[in-house]
Amino acid sequence: MSFAAEPDQPKIVLEQKFDVSAEKAWGKLGTFCSIAHWQSLVRDCLVEERSDGIYRVVVMKNDTAYTERLETFSQSDRSFSYSILSGPLPVNQYRSELKVESRGSESKLVWRAWYTVPEKGDSQKIKSDLESLFRNGINGMTALLHS
Template sequence: MATAHASIDLHIDADRVWQLIGGFDALPDWLPFVPHSALSEGGRVRTLKNIDGDTIIERLLEFSEAGRSYSYTILQGPAPVRDYLSTLRVVPAGEGARVEWSGSFEPLGISDAEATALFTGIYQDGLAALKQTLEG
């Protein structure tokens, strides 16, 4: 099992950050490489389209408004992994917030290091885009 993790500190209140990213359907609001999201199954499944036109289907597994976090799994997508489990979380950090994005997965046809690098890059790029959206 491989893992990836990224975090970013923001000079924005944790509640305000969560207000932007906390909806399971909110990725297009802050993640430019995922411009489309549609919910189904009562909001527990999201179908995403990335900028390359790929479809990614994810299922919400856990959601905590009070804990400002949610966990999800990939049901279908182009990533060369299986058993993917990821958590996006916002925690207070001083006057601002820290956003943490982590995942674990079983690589398929690539090494653990390659899979870790792939998702670490996705998380880092996503969090950089979030910072740009919130802090300009």
């Protein structure tokens, strides 16, 4: 499934400019388990290649874990997308895309997420919590790119 062809609008879109080239940014952010290097809430990340795809298990510092599947990966577009198959996130059908775009000698990260909120879920709180999680990750990416 191509996320670029998705008809629905993402619920979250965060963009961040970095004062490093897209190649450098992608080199540090463009692997499926790079999350362990820039998301301070992550304790560990393990990639598993299974017969039906590539998965990662992301273990958080609070001992919760997420199982996620790589849906698309493009070295040339500097992007990948993934879905969350299990974990404590209070949403359904979560999928996300990270893309690093070239802006001359700089780069821009575009991080988008699609999901549905369960019937009794608080959609405003969920969106706020996810945006905070994304911002925390972007802060970690900025620190990683300047280390």
